[in-house]
Amino acid sequence: MKTSHVRLPTLKRLLQIFGPPIALCFLLGILRANWTVSTGRAVVQSWSFFWEKPVVNPPTTTMAVEHLSSVNDSILILFWTEYFSQPFTSTSEHRMVAQQALDNCPVKNCLLTNRRDLVNRSAAVIFHIRELADQPDKSVPSFRSPNQYYVFYLLESPPHTNMMLDEYDGFFNLTFTYRLDSDIPSDHYYRDFKPKLWNDPSNFEDAWRKKAGFAVIFVSNCCTPSFRHVYIEELARYIPLDVFGSCGNNSCNKTSEHCDEKVSTYKFYLAFENSVCKDYVTEKMFRAYNQEAVPVVYGGADYSQIFPPNSYINILDFSSPRLLADHLRKVAGNKHWYSQYFQWKFKSRYLTLPKDLQSPEIGWCKLCGILNDGELSPKAYNNLGKWWFDEARCTIPIIGDRNGNQVWTANPYVNHIYRTMT
Template identity: 35%
Template sequence: MYIPDTYDPSQVKTILLANSFSSWGVELGPKVFEECPVNACTLSTNWKQNETADAILFRDTINHSHNRQPSQNKQIWIIYELESAVHSYLTGFDSRKREQINWTATYRVDSDIVTPYEKWVYYDERHKTDVKNREVNFAAGKTRQVAWFVSNCNAPNNRLQYAKELQKYIPVDIYGGCGPLTCPRSSKCFDLLNKDYRFYLSFENSNCKDYITEKLFANGLSHNVLPIVMGAPKSDYLHSAPVNSFIHVDDFSSPKQLAQYLHHLNENDTAYNEYFQWKGTGEFINTFFWCRLCTMVHDGGSAVVGKYTDVSRWWHEGACEKGASVFTTCVERPY
């Protein structure tokens, strides 16, 4: 990891956490930085330090009491966001506050601190398939077709409508609040995927660039099931996931056409197994957000006030598609 030339371990940087501390899931003080190459940082929630802290990390919002004072011009203000632009509004950003953010820390690849849900890394970029997988039939013993675990039935990208249209042409078992089937929130649900199902709907709740969550990584790719994805453009998935590890709904003109392809894979284990040749060629790694944050604060020369003339516009403009684009029979819903 990069270590700034000017790094001085005796100069401890204070990073002030604004908003609700409980949502961060970390201990206050220096503990989260202890194993970092650059570790001279400490976390605080004491707002009395708002003018002396080296950086302030805002989650989702800046409330009306947060106003940068002239004495804070060298302080780094960072907005952190992991929800999609459809479900997060960066509230509290009046026209003046929109100019006060120095850095963004989000899942988007154009953020200052890119914070993905997961990051896939190959052990060797020259080898993106594993010949040992040729000996494994990932379809063996599987008697069910498509599964989906879902609780939000009103996602603005109309994913539920898509799934119900898909059900007309291939069995789709919907577990949770949006379907008739139940499964406890435990490993037993994923045991069911591994044992019985060939496909899983890794549908995001909104179609926004770079927005790829645990629905793909934890629910799909971590198990012996083939994820069918909806959300970010396919090019973003190609950047984030192993080669040939998913099916994207955008490759099909309708749920009916997708179902036809799934039936083809059901009848051809060789073609189905091609989607699992990436297994064993790499791993999902920790991207060490807190370590990178500490390093950047120590190297804070790029923290320029006014870099974002309107961070809310940067976050929302052109970031998401409306759900009606998914397939023509969807009813468009407003954001």
């Protein structure tokens, strides 16, 4: 990908457009960013300030450290790097979740390891890209088998990718990310979809009686590429909104059962993603469904292709936070209207996601299947940056015009906001 540098907006220009709080947030985000121009577009290659670790819910079982006896009978998958600065040992949360998924696959002969001395016996070597960027020596295996898969692994969106990918052209030959056009789409979040079937109208009545609160959101990262904090602040002017986490006045461990149960006492749960990118949807959406609150969504996924019809409210269907607030108040004030967002729970076919979003079609089972069957021939990605950054279609909401007026648009591209600033 041909790269050329472009002039970054000045602090004075940011202040003119956004005002002090948002300008500071935006400036901090781009201080260490790499801006490139590709095919006429300004692309944010790295927003290392915007960092949000994916939520991992550990399984109830623990895995034993691999022994050579089990290694000899298994197809090895070597996790070469750490995962968010944590060693990928047999007791790490992400390792346990992944191995448990592999143990439930149709073929159960794939074994995870972090033992680098087994690299030549491993069918696939996985690199968590954030760690590859953070390692001072960026060490990679000194020898590579021609039939070995090198896996590009990321569960976060491109704005959180803290490195350029040009230097790794030709290095990776499999992609394993949240993107549905990956060689291996991850089921990391999809497997959390566990709603309950309703068999009787009394099920809705029971849920309705618990809903003393209006709307709630859990936010741990206050300054994100989606600028959700700006929308939240504006929306809170018109509706009762409880904000939990480091960005609000309420505290709750978002991975605890108590915290999940709290969601069920609200009519609406704001599932606002930290990035607006193609296919990017996280645990926020599934928490709402599992706890029987209506999700109010903000993200770049095609929700209609994933989730039950008439089960969520998309903020991009409204031209302003105030119009969204008007709609939420009307729905909350009409019990029958509100109940329509739960009709899908009476139909068992909606209690599971589309088949192509379930294991073994995606996730660790998909990888294990490839390693067993040779489903994909080894190849090389020679322009991974174009696929990862350009084709992700990440967007940033326009939150101010040249005169400082707040505006809200549904789907502006990165170059749109860049041109507004320069």
